Amino acid sequence: MINVGDKLPTEGLKTMGAGGPEDVDLGTMLSGRKVVIFSVPGAFTPTCSAKHLPGFVQKIDDLKSKGVDEVACLSVNDAFVMGAWANDQGVDGKVTMLADGSGTYTKALGLELDLVGAGLGMRGQRFAIIADDGVVSHLAVEEAGAFEVSSAEAIIAAL
Numbered sequence: 001m002i003n004v005g006d007k008l009p010t011e012g013l014k015t016m017g018a019g020g021p022e023d024v025d026l027g028t029m030l031s032g033r034k035v036v037i038f039s040v041p042g043a044f045t046p047t048c049s050a051k052h053l054p055g056f057v058q059k060i061d062d063l064k065s066k067g068v069d070e071v072a073c074l075s076v077n078d079a080f081v082m083g084a085w086a087n088d089q090g091v092d093g094k095v096t097m098l099a100d101g102s103g104t105y106t107k108a109l110g111l112e113l114d115l116v117g118a119g120l121g122m123r124g125q126r127f128a129i130i131a132d133d134g135v136v137s138h139l140a141v142e143e144a145g146a147f148e149v150s151s152a153e154a155i156i157a158a159l
Contacts (some may be wrong), residue, residue: 001110006136008037008129012105013074013098016083024098030134033069037098038128038150039106041113042120043077043085047147052126053089055152060094063152066159068130072096076103076112076123100124111141128155 128150
C-alpha cells in the first residue's frame, strides 16, 4: 500500500472531456502543486453521492484557502460514468473527476476493494490523499463502511 512519503503513480487515469474520454497527465497535475485526491467506491452510490463528493464540492473554497491547488475525485468507474456523475452532482469544474476504469491505478496504490461478492466487482477503498509535488504528505484510509477520515472536513483539518 502507498504510504506517506511515497511518490504517486502518474499514469492510467482518464477524465471526460468535451469530445469524450481523455488521458489525464497526472504528472503535470501534481508537479509543484498541492493536490487532494479522494477516492470513492463508486459513482452514484449512496454515501459517495450524498456526502463524499458533495462535501468536497461545497468546501472547495475552504480547501483552496488552505493552499490546495486542485481537488480530484477518483473512482473505479469509466470516464462516461464519472462525467455523468459530475453533471448529476453539479460539480461544475470544482472537482476534477478521475476515472480508473480498469482499477489499475487503484491497484498500483494498493487500495483496491474486492466487492465481487456484493456484485460490484473490484473497486477502490474510500480514502483521501494530500500530495505535495506528487509526494503523499497525508493518507487517510477509511475502515470498511466508515466515512470519517476522508471527508472534506477531515482533510481541511489535516491541512
